[in-house]
Amino acid sequence: MRIVALFFCLFAGWSTGLGQVPGRALVLEKASAFERAVVQEMSDARVQPKVYARHLRELRPYFEGTLWNRPGRTPLRTEEGVKALDEAIAFLEAQRPMGPLRFNEGLALAARRHARDIGPRGVLDHVGADGARLSERLNRLGTWHGLIAENIGTLEEDPRQVVIQLLVDDGVASRGHRGNIFNADLHQAGAGTAPHREYRVVTVIDYADGFVLGP
Secondary structure, eight states: OOOOOOEEEEEEOOOOOOOOOTTTOOOOOOHHHHHHHHHHHHHHHHHHHHHHHHHTTGGGOOOOOOOOEOSSSSSSSSTTTHHHOOOOOOOOHHOOOOOOEEOHHHHHHHHHHHHHHHHHHHHHOSTTSSSSSHHHHHHHEEEEEEEEEEEEEESSHHHHHHHHHHHHOOOOTTTTHHHEEEEEEEEEEEEEEEEETTTTEEEEEEEEEEEEEEE
16 A cells, blocks of 8 residues: 555666675675565565455455555555555456566665665665665676666565555556566566664565676
């Protein structure tokens, strides 16, 4: 659900080959089970979209207008209500199965670093505090090619709910987050999460056609 502002971006091209910053050792922090599970959920949706539609159908009874009365959780006010949910269900049921998303530890590292950048500042932005965009942030860590993209979600602390939020894309006319998940030119992904000053938790997901960690 689009309870807060969410964004997406796409960029096609090739890495400039900058690699990591000279003199600065690359410390690889392994992804958490949560971060891996987010990528697995997206992959499941791609591989079996009709099956994944069932998870969204389970949410329908909990809507009253634009209010989503989540069982055992604080109700949330959406922009479109059940309309956006039904559109996402229809999309999944009509979607042909496609290849899985492969988890990439380097993309997870990039996503985690960005989450830790924007979280304490209380912003939702694809530009880092130093002005770096996704392509620049990936260049610092390795080499990418083809298409790259980034999704940002908030509030959710359950991997499936993170993905459902992005699939429904409440209030986002372009449904760009869903588009990133089902983009056939994006084959790898990594997720990173961090506390957020305004929205409790933020999850950043970086996608690429291909990405290799290291100089």
